[in-house]
Amino acid sequence: MTTHNGRLPNPPQLGRLLTGQAGRWRGQHIVHTGRNDRGDRAAFWVERHDG
Numbered sequence: 001m002t003t004h005n006g007r008l009p010n011p012p013q014l015g016r017l018l019t020g021q022a023g024r025w026r027g028q029h030i031v032h033t034g035r036n037d038r039g040d041r042a043a044f045w046v047e048r049h050d051g
Contacts, residue, residue, distance in 0.1 A: 018044045 022033040
């Protein structure tokens with residue numbers, strides 16, 4: 001995943017890109033979102049479903 005100018009996204013840009021993908025399946029993977037331990041930042045993780 002790159003920005004419109006072909007560079008890797010910085011953390012805020014990556015968060016904006018992933019926010020729109022939360023809860024969506026991408027093949028066998030799903031993107032989840034939640035809050036970090038302090039509650040002041042979004043946290044993202046990916047789960048894989050085999051089956």
